[in-house]
Amino acid sequence: MQVSLINYTPNPELTIVAAARSSASQSTIEELRHKLSPRQINDLLKQLLDSGHLSPFEHASFTFSIEGISRVTSHQLVRHRLASYTQQSQRYVPLKEHHYVTPPTMSRQTDLLAKYQRAVENAHELYSQMLEAGIPAEDARYVLPQATETQLVMTMNARELLHACSLRLCLRAQWEIVELFERIKAEVERVAPRLGAELKPKCYRLGHCDEPESCGIFPTLKSKVEAK
Numbered sequence: 110m111q112v113s114l115i116n117y118t119p120n121p122e123l124t125i126v127a128a129a130r131s132s133a134s135q136s137t138i139e140e141l142r143h144k145l146s147p148r149q150i151n152d153l154l155k156q157l158l159d160s161g162h163l164s165p166f167e168h169a170s171f172t173f174s175i176e177g178i179s180r181v182t183s184h185q186l187v188r189h190r191l192a193s194y195t196q197q198s199q200r201y202v203p204l205k206e207h208h209y210v211t212p213p214t215m216s217r218q219t220d221l222l223a224k225y226q227r228a229v230e231n232a233h234e235l236y237s238q239m240l241e242a243g244i245p246a247e248d249a250r251y252v253l254p255q256a257t258e259t260q261l262v263m264t265m266n267a268r269e270l271l272h273a274c275s276l277r278l279c280l281r282a283q284w285e286i287v288e289l290f291e292r293i294k295a296e297v298e299r300v301a302p303r304l305g306a307e308l309k310p311k312c313y314r315l316g317h318c319d320e321p322e323s324c325g326i327f328p329t330l331k332s333k334v335e336a337k
Protein backbone atom coordinates (compact mmCIF):
# COMPACT_ATOMS: atom_id res chain seq x y z
CA MET A 110 0.00 0.00 0.00
CA GLN A 111 1.29 3.49 -0.86
CA VAL A 112 -0.24 6.71 0.42
CA SER A 113 1.12 10.10 -0.67
CA LEU A 114 -0.13 13.54 0.15
CA ILE A 115 -0.13 15.16 -3.27
CA ASN A 116 -1.75 18.51 -2.42
CA TYR A 117 -3.05 20.40 0.58
CA THR A 118 -4.24 23.81 1.77
CA PRO A 119 -1.08 25.86 2.48
CA ASN A 120 -0.56 26.49 6.23
CA PRO A 121 -3.52 24.27 7.11
CA GLU A 122 -3.41 24.85 10.88
CA LEU A 123 -3.10 28.64 10.53
CA THR A 124 -5.96 28.62 8.00
CA ILE A 125 -8.26 26.79 10.45
CA VAL A 126 -7.40 28.97 13.43
CA ALA A 127 -7.49 32.30 11.54
CA ALA A 128 -10.92 31.37 10.15
CA ALA A 129 -12.18 30.53 13.65
CA ARG A 130 -10.76 33.77 15.09
CA SER A 131 -12.22 35.88 12.27
CA SER A 132 -15.75 35.22 13.48
CA ALA A 133 -15.15 37.28 16.63
CA SER A 134 -12.46 39.77 15.60
CA GLN A 135 -12.33 43.22 14.08
CA SER A 136 -9.01 42.37 12.38
CA THR A 137 -8.92 41.27 8.78
CA ILE A 138 -8.17 37.62 8.10
CA GLU A 139 -4.78 38.62 6.66
CA GLU A 140 -3.95 40.56 9.86
CA LEU A 141 -4.97 37.59 11.97
CA ARG A 142 -2.80 35.26 9.90
CA HIS A 143 0.24 37.43 10.67
CA LYS A 144 -0.60 37.97 14.35
CA LEU A 145 -1.04 34.36 15.46
CA SER A 146 2.02 32.79 17.12
CA PRO A 147 2.70 29.02 16.93
CA ARG A 148 1.69 28.77 20.62
CA GLN A 149 -1.64 30.55 19.95
CA ILE A 150 -2.29 28.29 16.96
CA ASN A 151 -1.70 25.26 19.16
CA ASP A 152 -3.95 26.52 21.97
CA LEU A 153 -6.71 27.58 19.60
CA LEU A 154 -6.72 24.24 17.79
CA LYS A 155 -7.13 22.51 21.15
CA GLN A 156 -9.89 24.93 22.20
CA LEU A 157 -11.81 24.30 18.97
CA LEU A 158 -11.55 20.54 19.43
CA ASP A 159 -12.49 20.62 23.13
CA SER A 160 -15.52 22.82 22.50
CA GLY A 161 -16.64 20.80 19.46
CA HIS A 162 -16.45 23.93 17.27
CA LEU A 163 -15.40 21.90 14.26
CA SER A 164 -16.63 23.83 11.21
CA PRO A 165 -13.36 25.87 10.87
CA PHE A 166 -11.57 22.54 10.24
CA GLU A 167 -13.44 22.36 6.93
CA HIS A 168 -11.20 25.13 5.52
CA ALA A 169 -8.15 22.85 5.27
CA SER A 170 -8.21 20.08 2.69
CA PHE A 171 -5.79 17.27 1.92
CA THR A 172 -5.51 15.31 -1.32
CA PHE A 173 -3.96 11.84 -1.20
CA SER A 174 -2.96 9.38 -3.86
CA ILE A 175 -3.72 5.89 -2.56
CA GLU A 176 -2.38 2.82 -4.35
CA GLY A 177 -2.31 -0.89 -3.68
CA ILE A 178 -5.33 -1.22 -1.40
CA SER A 179 -7.85 -3.99 -1.96
CA ARG A 180 -11.35 -3.41 -3.30
CA VAL A 181 -12.53 -4.52 0.19
CA THR A 182 -10.87 -1.47 1.67
CA SER A 183 -11.75 0.99 -1.09
CA HIS A 184 -15.40 -0.01 -0.56
CA GLN A 185 -15.10 0.75 3.17
CA LEU A 186 -13.29 4.02 2.45
CA VAL A 187 -15.89 5.48 0.10
CA ARG A 188 -18.57 5.04 2.78
CA HIS A 189 -17.10 8.30 4.15
CA ARG A 190 -19.38 10.55 2.19
CA LEU A 191 -17.87 13.92 3.02
CA ALA A 192 -14.81 13.38 0.85
CA SER A 193 -14.14 13.38 -2.91
CA TYR A 194 -12.88 10.30 -4.72
CA THR A 195 -11.63 9.41 -8.18
CA GLN A 196 -10.95 5.69 -8.53
CA GLN A 197 -9.29 3.90 -11.41
CA SER A 198 -12.08 2.44 -13.52
CA GLN A 199 -12.33 -1.30 -14.08
CA ARG A 200 -14.60 -0.48 -17.02
CA TYR A 201 -12.12 1.62 -18.97
CA VAL A 202 -8.83 0.17 -17.75
CA PRO A 203 -8.46 -3.56 -18.45
CA LEU A 204 -6.15 -5.07 -15.82
CA LYS A 205 -2.88 -6.14 -17.45
CA GLU A 206 -1.01 -7.01 -14.27
CA HIS A 207 -2.90 -8.74 -11.52
CA HIS A 208 -1.93 -7.41 -8.11
CA TYR A 209 -3.90 -8.48 -5.09
CA VAL A 210 -3.80 -8.17 -1.32
CA THR A 211 -3.18 -11.15 0.92
CA PRO A 212 -4.47 -10.74 4.50
CA PRO A 213 -1.80 -11.45 7.13
CA THR A 214 -4.01 -14.15 8.74
CA MET A 215 -3.77 -16.05 5.44
CA SER A 216 0.01 -15.73 5.30
CA ARG A 217 0.27 -17.65 8.56
CA GLN A 218 -1.63 -20.67 7.15
CA THR A 219 0.58 -22.11 4.44
CA ASP A 220 -1.96 -24.69 3.19
CA LEU A 221 -4.75 -22.18 2.93
CA LEU A 222 -2.41 -19.55 1.54
CA ALA A 223 -1.59 -21.77 -1.44
CA LYS A 224 -5.33 -22.41 -2.05
CA TYR A 225 -6.10 -18.70 -1.70
CA GLN A 226 -3.40 -17.76 -4.20
CA ARG A 227 -4.61 -20.42 -6.64
CA ALA A 228 -8.24 -19.25 -6.38
CA VAL A 229 -7.28 -15.61 -6.98
CA GLU A 230 -4.93 -16.48 -9.82
CA ASN A 231 -7.57 -18.72 -11.45
CA ALA A 232 -10.02 -15.82 -11.35
CA HIS A 233 -7.40 -13.56 -12.93
CA GLU A 234 -6.69 -16.18 -15.60
CA LEU A 235 -10.39 -16.42 -16.50
CA TYR A 236 -10.58 -12.60 -16.59
CA SER A 237 -7.70 -12.48 -19.11
CA GLN A 238 -9.31 -15.22 -21.23
CA MET A 239 -12.58 -13.29 -21.29
CA LEU A 240 -10.80 -10.12 -22.46
CA GLU A 241 -9.03 -12.11 -25.17
CA ALA A 242 -12.43 -13.53 -26.27
CA GLY A 243 -13.74 -9.99 -26.70
CA ILE A 244 -15.80 -9.70 -23.49
CA PRO A 245 -15.66 -6.02 -22.45
CA ALA A 246 -13.58 -5.23 -19.34
CA GLU A 247 -16.73 -3.91 -17.63
CA ASP A 248 -18.23 -7.42 -17.81
CA ALA A 249 -15.07 -9.52 -17.38
CA ARG A 250 -14.40 -7.73 -14.07
CA TYR A 251 -17.35 -9.51 -12.45
CA VAL A 252 -15.06 -12.47 -11.87
CA LEU A 253 -12.33 -10.45 -10.11
CA PRO A 254 -12.02 -11.00 -6.35
CA GLN A 255 -12.34 -8.30 -3.72
CA ALA A 256 -8.62 -8.82 -3.03
CA THR A 257 -7.80 -7.09 -6.33
CA GLU A 258 -5.72 -3.97 -5.82
CA THR A 259 -7.03 -0.57 -6.80
CA GLN A 260 -5.82 3.03 -6.86
CA LEU A 261 -7.62 6.27 -6.21
CA VAL A 262 -7.27 9.93 -5.39
CA MET A 263 -9.08 11.18 -2.29
CA THR A 264 -9.61 14.72 -1.03
CA MET A 265 -10.82 15.08 2.56
CA ASN A 266 -11.09 18.16 4.71
CA ALA A 267 -9.65 18.22 8.22
CA ARG A 268 -13.04 17.90 9.90
CA GLU A 269 -13.82 14.71 8.01
CA LEU A 270 -10.28 13.46 8.60
CA LEU A 271 -10.83 13.85 12.35
CA HIS A 272 -14.10 11.94 12.06
CA ALA A 273 -12.88 9.18 9.73
CA CYS A 274 -9.73 8.64 11.82
CA SER A 275 -11.84 8.45 14.99
CA LEU A 276 -13.60 5.43 13.42
CA ARG A 277 -10.88 3.88 11.30
CA LEU A 278 -7.91 4.13 13.66
CA CYS A 279 -9.98 2.20 16.20
CA LEU A 280 -8.58 -1.31 16.42
CA ARG A 281 -12.13 -2.65 15.99
CA ALA A 282 -11.89 -1.53 12.34
CA GLN A 283 -10.30 -3.94 9.85
CA TRP A 284 -6.48 -4.14 9.72
CA GLU A 285 -6.18 -2.88 6.13
CA ILE A 286 -8.23 0.29 6.62
CA VAL A 287 -6.48 0.86 9.97
CA GLU A 288 -3.14 0.71 8.11
CA LEU A 289 -4.50 3.04 5.43
CA PHE A 290 -5.52 5.67 8.00
CA GLU A 291 -2.23 5.27 9.90
CA ARG A 292 -0.47 6.21 6.64
CA ILE A 293 -2.91 9.09 6.02
CA LYS A 294 -2.21 10.36 9.55
CA ALA A 295 1.57 10.12 8.98
CA GLU A 296 1.26 12.16 5.77
CA VAL A 297 -0.80 14.86 7.54
CA GLU A 298 1.68 14.93 10.46
CA ARG A 299 4.49 15.69 7.99
CA VAL A 300 2.91 19.03 7.01
CA ALA A 301 0.61 19.78 9.96
CA PRO A 302 2.03 18.07 13.06
CA ARG A 303 -0.43 19.58 15.56
CA LEU A 304 -3.44 18.61 13.48
CA GLY A 305 -1.91 15.21 12.67
CA ALA A 306 -1.48 14.47 16.38
CA GLU A 307 -5.24 14.97 16.83
CA LEU A 308 -6.08 12.24 14.32
CA LYS A 309 -6.78 9.42 16.72
CA PRO A 310 -9.36 6.78 17.62
CA LYS A 311 -12.59 8.07 19.14
CA CYS A 312 -11.79 6.58 22.59
CA TYR A 313 -9.07 9.21 23.14
CA ARG A 314 -11.67 11.95 22.94
CA LEU A 315 -14.41 10.03 24.77
CA GLY A 316 -12.14 8.79 27.57
CA HIS A 317 -13.74 5.35 27.24
CA CYS A 318 -14.33 2.64 24.64
CA ASP A 319 -17.83 2.65 23.12
CA GLU A 320 -17.41 -0.70 21.37
CA PRO A 321 -18.85 -3.88 22.94
CA GLU A 322 -15.29 -5.01 23.77
CA SER A 323 -12.27 -2.85 24.46
CA CYS A 324 -8.86 -3.41 22.82
CA GLY A 325 -7.36 -2.47 26.18
CA ILE A 326 -6.40 1.18 25.59
CA PHE A 327 -9.50 2.47 27.43
CA PRO A 328 -12.12 0.51 29.41
CA THR A 329 -15.65 0.26 28.02
CA LEU A 330 -18.17 2.70 29.54
CA LYS A 331 -19.94 -0.27 31.19
CA SER A 332 -16.79 -1.51 32.95
CA LYS A 333 -15.90 2.08 33.90
CA VAL A 334 -19.31 2.55 35.57
CA GLU A 335 -19.10 -0.88 37.26
CA ALA A 336 -15.65 -0.04 38.66
CA LYS A 337 -17.04 3.08 40.42
Ligand SMILES: Cc1cc2nc3c(=O)[nH]c(=O)nc-3n(C[C@H](O)[C@H](O)[C@H](O)COP(=O)(O)OP(=O)(O)OC[C@H]3O[C@@H](n4cnc5c(N)ncnc54)[C@H](O)[C@@H]3O)c2cc1C
Nearest residue numbers: 185187188189190191192269272273276277279281282283
Ligand atom coordinates in the same frame (compact mmCIF):
# COMPACT_ATOMS: atom_id res chain seq x y z
C1 LIG B 1 -15.80 -0.82 12.69
C2 LIG B 1 -16.81 -0.48 11.61
C3 LIG B 1 -17.70 -1.44 11.20
C4 LIG B 1 -18.66 -1.15 10.20
N1 LIG B 1 -19.54 -2.11 9.81
C5 LIG B 1 -20.47 -1.83 8.88
C6 LIG B 1 -21.43 -2.81 8.47
O1 LIG B 1 -21.45 -3.93 8.95
N2 LIG B 1 -22.34 -2.48 7.50
C7 LIG B 1 -22.38 -1.23 6.94
O2 LIG B 1 -23.22 -0.96 6.09
N3 LIG B 1 -21.48 -0.28 7.30
C8 LIG B 1 -20.54 -0.54 8.25
N4 LIG B 1 -19.64 0.41 8.62
C9 LIG B 1 -19.67 1.72 7.92
C10 LIG B 1 -20.41 2.78 8.77
O3 LIG B 1 -21.75 2.41 8.98
C11 LIG B 1 -20.36 4.15 8.06
O4 LIG B 1 -21.03 4.08 6.83
C12 LIG B 1 -18.94 4.62 7.80
O5 LIG B 1 -18.12 4.44 8.93
C13 LIG B 1 -18.98 6.11 7.42
O6 LIG B 1 -19.18 6.84 8.61
P1 LIG B 1 -20.24 8.01 8.82
O7 LIG B 1 -21.52 7.67 8.19
O8 LIG B 1 -20.23 8.47 10.24
O9 LIG B 1 -19.51 9.18 8.21
P2 LIG B 1 -19.30 10.03 6.89
O10 LIG B 1 -19.99 9.52 5.70
O11 LIG B 1 -17.83 10.10 6.92
O12 LIG B 1 -20.00 11.38 7.34
C14 LIG B 1 -19.51 12.17 8.43
C15 LIG B 1 -20.67 12.63 9.27
O13 LIG B 1 -21.48 13.51 8.48
C16 LIG B 1 -22.84 13.34 8.85
N5 LIG B 1 -23.57 12.88 7.67
C17 LIG B 1 -23.03 12.43 6.50
N6 LIG B 1 -24.02 12.13 5.62
C18 LIG B 1 -25.19 12.36 6.27
C19 LIG B 1 -26.56 12.22 5.91
N7 LIG B 1 -26.94 11.76 4.73
N8 LIG B 1 -27.48 12.55 6.82
C20 LIG B 1 -27.14 13.02 8.04
N9 LIG B 1 -25.86 13.17 8.45
C21 LIG B 1 -24.90 12.84 7.58
C22 LIG B 1 -22.88 12.32 9.97
O14 LIG B 1 -22.81 13.00 11.21
C23 LIG B 1 -21.61 11.53 9.76
O15 LIG B 1 -21.12 10.90 10.93
C24 LIG B 1 -18.69 0.15 9.61
C25 LIG B 1 -17.77 1.11 10.04
C26 LIG B 1 -16.83 0.81 11.02
C27 LIG B 1 -15.85 1.89 11.45
